[in-house]
Amino acid sequence: MSDPSDAVLRAEGLVKRYGSVTAIDGADFDLRRGEVLAVIGDNGAGKSSLIKVLCGATIPDEGTVWLDGQEVRFHSPLDARKAGIETVYQSLAVAPAMDIAGNLFLGRERRRKDLFGTLFRTLDRRGMRQEAQRQLDALGVATVQNIGQLVETLSGGQRQAVAVARAAMFASKLAIMDEPTAALGVRESSMVLDLIRRIRDSGLPVVLISHNMPHVFEIADRIHVHRLGKRVAVVKPDDYAMNEVVSLMTGALRLTESGELVDQKAELNHRPAE
């Protein structure tokens, strides 16, 4: 079954159970062209579980996923990567003892060829460094001085910039970032947010999971609100106040089909006695 919508990535009716825990409870999702879509929700709402399905790390019990209109069934993160989806995980996903170029090409090392096009076993370090520098320049990662610098000598923000740049380099369809600014200070966060904005502007849509509402309101084109294992609302940051979106997240407010906010508690209190 193909997907008639124009979404880059779409999912419908996802379910994932772990024993008696239902981590994903009938969740829908859609990511559109050219956007940063923020995914927000309380701790335990099921954000990471949802993202794991979309990046191939978890196989759902139920539901369908479409990439560019075609149904996909990922059985591993490698499947999703081959399909053009790169993920930056919550933990800083870099190899500290390697240099920046090495990190950018980790798992995708280039090897040298001889005149006949036969592959040498030796790594094409010069080629990788040049390409790494070109990509970092293109993404405007000016903070990194030397591509041969060991990642363990970089600041947290610079490391995260390397992880984010790596995703942007290799993703052909979209990049998913799980809390990329969680461990960072104010200045470093804004550097990573700028980078995400440039990635979006270069044409690669981004899914951003974040707890930080100011960051979400600063950068998201749309906000997917996740609660109790499912999507309960999608809003544009310009249309609602931050405290209203937080109330959607906690369940104090509910969004109607026509986009009105309804007080859940008042609704319960005013229910006529049976």
Ligand SMILES: Nc1ncnc2c1ncn2[C@@H]1O[C@H](COP(=O)(O)OP(=O)(O)O)[C@@H](O)[C@H]1O
């Ligand atoms: N591998 C797992 N085994 C058992 N329970 C899990 C597993 N992964 C997630 N859960 C449970 O599913 C729910 C959603 O978790 P999670 O997706 O991590 O939420 P979030 O990222 O929004 O904090 C939680 O109750 C969590 O304990």
Ligand SMILES: [Mg+2]
């Ligand atoms: Mg999580």
